[in-house]
Amino acid sequence: MTQPLPLILSVTPVQRGIFDRTRGTVPNVAVVYATGAGEVAYLGGRPLTKSEQTFGAYRTRYDVDMSDHRRSAELRSTPLPSRGDFYFFKASVDVGFRVKDPAEVVRRNIRDALPVVYGYLANRFRTITRSFDIEQSTAAEEAIRRAFAAEVDLPEGITIFEVSPRLLPDENATRHLQQKVEAERSLHANQVLHAVNVQQALQQGELDRMLQLGRIQATQTELAAMGNRQLTAREMVQLHLARNPQDTEKAMSLLMAHEQAMIERQDRQGMLQTELMKFLVDKDILQAVDFESQLPQMLGPLGAGPAPTAISAGTATWSQPSTVPGQGGPPPAESTGPEPKPLGTVLERDPATKVWKPADGVQPVYVVVDESAEVGPYIGDLSDGVHQLHDALLRATDVAPAIRLSVLGFADQVTTRLPLEQVVAGSQSPWFTARGPASYANAFETLLDQIEPDIDALKAKNLKVLRPVVYLLSGSDPGADTAWASPYKRLVDRSSHRYAPNIVACGFGGAPAELIADIATQPQFGFVMKPDTDVHVAIAQYWRQLAQNVITSGRALISGTPELAPEPPAGFRLAREVV
Structure with a gap:
C-alpha cells in the first residue's frame, strides 16, 4: 500500500495573548493563515507581527510543505488504453512535484498529494496513449515526455516538474504481439521455402528440357547414321524395342499381323493379275508377243502397280504439316484448271537444316x-x-x-x-x-x-x-x-x-x-x-x-x-x- 504524502504539516491556532510569541518558520515550509471567516492568506513566509497576532483577524496557522518530492509508482488501477481501446499498456512513472501555491493547498484542504498527482498523470497519459498502437510503446513514451517537457501547474496549487514514464504491453497485449511475431516469422520462413521450391522446380524444368533435347538429338544422330534411308516396318519396330523392351509382346504381335496382311494383299493382287491377263488373252485383246511390253502400262492405272514402298525414315518422328489441315473427307479430284490458292502456310522446312x-x-x-x-x-x-x-x-x-x-x-x-x-x-x-x-x-x-x-x-x-x-x-x-x-x-x-x-x-x-x-x-x-x-x-x-x-x-x-x-x-x- 502506498504511504500518503501530507502537504499540510501542522494546523495550530494563533496565540493571541500579549505575552505569546509567534513561532518561527523554516525555508521549506510555508505558513498560511486563515481568518475566522475562512479567508486564507499567505504572507510570503514571514511570521505575524505582534499587533497582527494580538489584534488581527487570523485565527489558524497552517504549515505547508514546499519541498521537492520525487516518487515512483505503477498505475495499476488505471490501465492505459492503446488505439482502439482493445489492448492496454502497463505504466510505471517517476514523477517530481512541489507545492507552488500553499494558500490553494490550504483552501482545498489537500491532505495527501499523491492522489492529486497520480490522478492527473493517469488522465493525461490515457489521452496520449490512445493515439498509439500497442506495438508503439516507445513512441508513446516519447510523446508523454514531450507533453511534460515544461513544468505543469495543477489547479490544486501543485507543480509537476519532472515525468519519466515506462510503458509496456499488458499480458493480453504481450500474448497478441508474441503470436503476431511468430506468425510473421512463419510467413517469412514459408516465403523463403517457397522461393527455394520455385527455384528447384525451375532447375528441374531446365534439366528436363535438356534431357528432352538430348533425346531428340540422339534420335536425329541415329537416323543420320542410317543414312536417312527408308525403314521397313520391321526395322522401325526393332528400333523401338531396342529402347523399350517392355513393349516386345505387343509390338511383335502387331508386326506379325501387319506382315500377314501384306502377304494376303499380295496374294489377292496376284490372283487379280492372273484373271486379268487370262481375260485379255482369251478375248484377243492382248497378243502373247506384246504381253511383257504392255503389262506395266495396263496394270498401273488399275492399281496393281509395284509393291508398296517401305516407310520413309522421315516419318519415324512427328513433323508439323506444311498447310492448315482440311475438314476431313476424301482428297480433291485432280483438276486441269489453275491450282487453287493454298490455305495459310503454318511452317516451312529449310531444305538445308531440315528444320x-x-x-x-x-x-x-x-x-x-x-x-x-x-x-x-x-x-x-x-x-x-x-x-x-x-x-x-x-x-x-x-x-x-x-x-x-x-x-x-x-x-x-x-x-x-x-x-x-x-x-x-x-x-x-x-x-x-x-x-x-x-x-x-x-x-x-x-x-x-x-x-x-x-x-x-x-x-x-x-x-x-x-x-x-x-x-x-x-x-x-x-x-x-x-x-x-x-x-x-x-x-x-x-x-x-x-x-x-x-x-x-x-x-x-x-x-x-x-x-x-x-x-x-x-x-x-x-x-x-x-x-x-x-x-x-x-x-x-x-x-x-x-x-x-x-x-x-x-x-x-x-x-x-x-x-x-x-x-x-x-x-x-x-x-x-x-x-
Missing part, C-alpha cells in the same frame, strides 16, 4: 510489368496472370512457332524474367517480386538495349521478323519524374530506331490515365481500369485478354495477314476517354 520454321515470319512480344513496391498488394495476381499467359501459349501449339515471348519486370531496376524465346514444353514460367520504386526510364532504356540484339539474333537464323510489340502493364505513378520521356522517345522513334516497337499500355491502381495515353504508341493502344472495378479482378481480366490478343495476332500472322488490333480487357476503357 521447320514459320513461313510468314515471327512476332517478338515483350511483356513489361510493374513490380514496384506500390503494386505489392497485387504481386500475387501479377505472377498468377503471367503463369496463365505462359500456359495458354503452351496449349496453343498452332501459334507457338510464330511467337517469341520475353517478360521483363521493372521497379528501381529492370529484371529479365524470361528472355526472348519460343514457348515450348519445359520452358521457364516467369514470376514477379515486389521491390523498390518504379523507374519508367530504366524500363525504356532496357528495351532500347535489348530489342536490337534480340531481333538481329532472329534474323541471323534467316527468319522474317515483324515489328516488335511491347505490352506494358503499370500500377504506379511516377509523379513529377519526367526522366522517362527521353528514352521513350528514342525507343519509339522509327527514324532513328529501326526496330521501334508498337506499345500497348494498360494502367490499374495508381497509374494515371495521362501517363498511359502518352506511353501507348497509338490512341487505341492505351487502356486504364474503370474506377468501379476491383483491382484483383481487373488484373485477372487483363492477363486473360492479353493471352487472347497474343494468340489472335499469332494466328493472323500464320494466315498471312498479320495485324495488331488489341482488344481492351473487361473492366478497362480507352485512356484517351479519361484524359
Whole structure:
C-alpha cells in the first residue's frame, strides 16, 4: 500500500495573548493563515507581527510543505488504453512535484498529494496513449515526455516538474504481439521455402528440357547414321524395342499381323493379275508377243502397280504439316484448271537444316510489368496472370512457332524474367517480386538495349521478323519524374530506331490515365481500369485478354495477314476517354 504524502504539516491556532510569541518558520515550509471567516492568506513566509497576532483577524496557522518530492509508482488501477481501446499498456512513472501555491493547498484542504498527482498523470497519459498502437510503446513514451517537457501547474496549487514514464504491453497485449511475431516469422520462413521450391522446380524444368533435347538429338544422330534411308516396318519396330523392351509382346504381335496382311494383299493382287491377263488373252485383246511390253502400262492405272514402298525414315518422328489441315473427307479430284490458292502456310522446312520454321515470319512480344513496391498488394495476381499467359501459349501449339515471348519486370531496376524465346514444353514460367520504386526510364532504356540484339539474333537464323510489340502493364505513378520521356522517345522513334516497337499500355491502381495515353504508341493502344472495378479482378481480366490478343495476332500472322488490333480487357476503357 502506498504511504500518503501530507502537504499540510501542522494546523495550530494563533496565540493571541500579549505575552505569546509567534513561532518561527523554516525555508521549506510555508505558513498560511486563515481568518475566522475562512479567508486564507499567505504572507510570503514571514511570521505575524505582534499587533497582527494580538489584534488581527487570523485565527489558524497552517504549515505547508514546499519541498521537492520525487516518487515512483505503477498505475495499476488505471490501465492505459492503446488505439482502439482493445489492448492496454502497463505504466510505471517517476514523477517530481512541489507545492507552488500553499494558500490553494490550504483552501482545498489537500491532505495527501499523491492522489492529486497520480490522478492527473493517469488522465493525461490515457489521452496520449490512445493515439498509439500497442506495438508503439516507445513512441508513446516519447510523446508523454514531450507533453511534460515544461513544468505543469495543477489547479490544486501543485507543480509537476519532472515525468519519466515506462510503458509496456499488458499480458493480453504481450500474448497478441508474441503470436503476431511468430506468425510473421512463419510467413517469412514459408516465403523463403517457397522461393527455394520455385527455384528447384525451375532447375528441374531446365534439366528436363535438356534431357528432352538430348533425346531428340540422339534420335536425329541415329537416323543420320542410317543414312536417312527408308525403314521397313520391321526395322522401325526393332528400333523401338531396342529402347523399350517392355513393349516386345505387343509390338511383335502387331508386326506379325501387319506382315500377314501384306502377304494376303499380295496374294489377292496376284490372283487379280492372273484373271486379268487370262481375260485379255482369251478375248484377243492382248497378243502373247506384246504381253511383257504392255503389262506395266495396263496394270498401273488399275492399281496393281509395284509393291508398296517401305516407310520413309522421315516419318519415324512427328513433323508439323506444311498447310492448315482440311475438314476431313476424301482428297480433291485432280483438276486441269489453275491450282487453287493454298490455305495459310503454318511452317516451312529449310531444305538445308531440315528444320521447320514459320513461313510468314515471327512476332517478338515483350511483356513489361510493374513490380514496384506500390503494386505489392497485387504481386500475387501479377505472377498468377503471367503463369496463365505462359500456359495458354503452351496449349496453343498452332501459334507457338510464330511467337517469341520475353517478360521483363521493372521497379528501381529492370529484371529479365524470361528472355526472348519460343514457348515450348519445359520452358521457364516467369514470376514477379515486389521491390523498390518504379523507374519508367530504366524500363525504356532496357528495351532500347535489348530489342536490337534480340531481333538481329532472329534474323541471323534467316527468319522474317515483324515489328516488335511491347505490352506494358503499370500500377504506379511516377509523379513529377519526367526522366522517362527521353528514352521513350528514342525507343519509339522509327527514324532513328529501326526496330521501334508498337506499345500497348494498360494502367490499374495508381497509374494515371495521362501517363498511359502518352506511353501507348497509338490512341487505341492505351487502356486504364474503370474506377468501379476491383483491382484483383481487373488484373485477372487483363492477363486473360492479353493471352487472347497474343494468340489472335499469332494466328493472323500464320494466315498471312498479320495485324495488331488489341482488344481492351473487361473492366478497362480507352485512356484517351479519361484524359
